[in-house]
Amino acid sequence: MARNGQEAVAEAKRSLPDLIVLDIMMPKMDGIEACRIMRTMPEFKNTFMVFLTARSEEYSEIAGFNVGADDYIAKPIKPRALVSRINAILRRNAPAEDVTDNKLEIGDLVIDREAYxxxxxxxxxxxxxxxxxLLYLLASKPGKVYTREVILKNIWEDSVVVTNRTIDVHIRKxxxxLGDDVVATVKGVGYKFEG
Amino acid sequence: MARNGQEAVAEAKRSLPDLIVLDIMMPKMDGIEACRIMRTMPEFKNTFMVFLTARSEEYSEIAGFNVGADDYIAKPIKPRALVSRINAILRRNAPAEDVTDNKLEIGDLVIDREAYxxxxxxxxxxxxxxxxxLLYLLASKPGKVYTREVILKNIWEDSVVVTNRTIDVHIRKxxxxLGDDVVATVKGVGYKFEG
DNA sequence: CGTAACATTTAACAATTTGTTAACATTTGC
DNA sequence: GCAAATGTTAACAAATTGTTAAATGTTACG
Structure with missing residues (x-):
């Protein structure tokens, strides 16, 4: 159990759960921000995110869904009710057949996350x-330009501080x-995968 | 996992499981009906059917057994408890001769879990x-990279705390x-079996 | 019960790989 | 052409893993 948004993101990256319950009023980084960040990360593509909040504010509800939340639960709620609600969410969102094979096939590349x-x-x-x-991130959305800032947030731990230019070196490698055609530079913005 | 009785019957016919857990309150066709139907089909002659229900109603209990259920589990029950209960049922109903041979044959290896x-x-x-x-875990999905964390979770008891590096030593052994080619290192990630 | 044999874990150090930075070169767009 | 951004390289730092040996647990057996 994470106590704030930063911990939530860090722990989620580590354990890759199927479902994440975010309390909107967590300190430091709130649940909405955590959700927004995780939604930009490919490893959370199939993770359900649910908001939990004490106040039934319109704002929270709307903001939560806008950043990619899958459902919304109002507090107060009894633990048992929470569990059954969560089960319901998982059930109704259960994939028909779980053939989710983490393979990404793009152009002349096959990127297998499971086998690395x-x-x-x-x-x-x-x-x-x-x-x-880096390749996996860019390739997960071919054509989309990733700023160095976004790349840093995705691939590096929050605590680590590295120069933007470090990314350039990895791009070079x-x-x-893989050849110069795989990754394209968008000057002044960032890098993108070239399908 | 089937979401209602009709699906349950359809899926059971397809996959022919050894044990079926039926929720009495499934929509459309309830678990009792599903059980009654399956009991009339020859392919389910040796299948164990267990009921799972929220209310401990006499009716459910009696009706359930009348249609051919093998056991009855009351909700709420924690997932882990459910699993151990199911295992217990399977065990006590296990055929005298267990012809299930958990043999894994990969490359030049034969891994016999039963005989160790x-x-x-x-x-x-x-x-x-x-x-x-360790070998069995890795070999059960050749090519898949297992992080040390995952390995620990799988092979060690939850209560035991051991250094990640312990795994390295077992890998070395x-x-x-078996030779250096059997297990490959994926630096920064973990280990994998090399098919 | 004690002991030997074996298994497991830890710690320390070496070897290796990977990541980062800084410096300088090159390119790009205005 | 100029300034800003990016490319390139190599040295250095950091992280990861390999290896060994010693300490600790465990088991089987006399």
């Missing part, structure tokens, strides 16, 4: 962890291994 | 318990006994 492997035209390419994460 | 034995190209290899568990 990348194949290019059938050839195995060995990437270091940060390189892999990706290009070295 | 590993053969490599026909040669018996003796592994300690932890080594065996596995490599010593």
């Amino acid at each position: 492997l990348v194949f290019q035209r059938g050839e195995k390419v060995v990437l270091a962890k940060k390189e892999f994460e 990706l290009r070295e291994k | 034995l590993v053969f490599q190209r026909g040669e018996k290899v003796v592994l300690a318990k932890k080594e065996f568990e 596995l490599r010593e006994k």
Whole structure:
């Protein structure tokens, strides 16, 4: 159980749960912000996020859904009721068949998150962890430009502070291994995957 | 997981499970009806059917048993408790001769969970318990990378606290006994079985 | 019960890989 | 052409894993 938004994001990245319950009034970073950030991360693509709040404010409700929440539960609620509500959410959102195979196939690349492997035209390419994460992030939404800031938030722990330019070096290594065409520079903005 | 009685029957016919848990209050066709129907089908002759219900009503209980249920579990019940209850039912109804052989054959290995034995190209290899568990876990999904955290959760009791690095030593012993190619390191992530 | 044999865990250090930075070169858009 | 942004390189720092040995637990057996 995380006590604030920052902890929530950190712990969620570590344990990758199927469902996250966010209290809107957590200190430091609130639940809405945590949700917004997690929604930009590919590993939470299939995670359900539910808001829990004491006040039934219109604002909270609207803001929560806008950042990608899947449901909304009003406090006070008895623990048992909360559990059954959560079960209901999981049930109604259960995938028909769970064939979720974390493979990403784009262009001449196959990115297998489970095996931590990348194949290019059938050839195995060995990437270091940060390189892999970077590629996976960009490739999870081909064409979308990721600013260095967003990339940092996604791939680095919150506590770690690194120069923006570090990303450039990792990009360079990706290009070295996969060819210059894989990642495109958008000057003044960031990088994007080229499908 | 089926969401109602009709689905339950359909899915059961498809997958022919050893045990079916029926919720009495499923919509459309309730669990009792599902049980009655399945009991008339020859393919479910040896299938155990267990009822799960929220209310401990006499009616449910009696009606359930009358249609051929094998046991009855009252809700609320914690998932873990449910699992152990189910295991108990399966165990006490286990056929005299357990012909289930949990043999895993991968590459030049044969991993026999029942006998706790590993053969490599026909040669018996003796592994300690932890080594065996570790190999079995990794081999159960070749290619998939297991983080140390996941490995710990799977092989060690929840109460036991051990250093991550303990795993490294067991990996080393596995490599010593089976060769370096069996388990691959994914730096920064974990280990995986190499098919 | 004690002991030997074995299994498990930890700690320490070495080896290796990966990540980061800084400096300088190059490119880009105005 | 100029300034800002990015590319490139290599040195250094940090993190991760490999390896070994010793300490601690556990089990089987006389």
